Amino acid sequence: GQQVKQSSPSLTVQEGGISILNCDYENDMFDYFAWYKKYPDNSPTLLISVRSNVDKREDGRLTVFLNKSGKHFSLHITASQPEDTAVYLCAAGSKLSFGKGAKLTVSP
């Protein structure tokens, strides 16, 4: 079965708002969690990653929150911009199991 799940396939946010993307995982041995961004007809690129020894990691407008007991992690994008519009893929584990992706649309 799917080891990493993104339950919401799409999200629309107003420019300047906070985008929140969620991801659940099944294997409690996973110790690495990542978010990749993908534009149409382009390859995925790493946005931000975190290891299981921390609960949170910030990088500019991006923050990853990790809830190990709930087997859940999320990506928060503050001050969302139209150029943030893309598909966001969460991934977890040493062999990187990916979620199905969630399309974020930031409307002006």
Place this chain on the structure above:
Amino acid sequence: DMKVTQMPRYLIKRMGENVLLECGQDMSHETMYWYRQDPGLGLQLIYISYDVDSNSEGDIPKGYRVSRKKREHFSLILDSAKTNQTSVYFCASSLGQGKSAETLYFGSGTRLTVL
């Protein structure tokens, strides 16, 4: 300039034909991967290679095989392609031995259509 190169970008084949997808990287990365991406299914790992002639099945290896004879090249082979192998195939590489997760660098993908 770090790069993962995939050839070709687009490919159309008939059912039953053999297919060869090529991937190269210029970063001396040890670990390389083949994924396929289908609508609504995200990226699914087909095979992972930890180094030359050291390959391991991913989550969906059936119908595929791989070859890695040089560290910088990783090929995906479909013997007798099937229509359900129509997909976008991504190659990726990472620096280390792949046993602990690291940043993946992806190629631009090959869109394969099997008629």
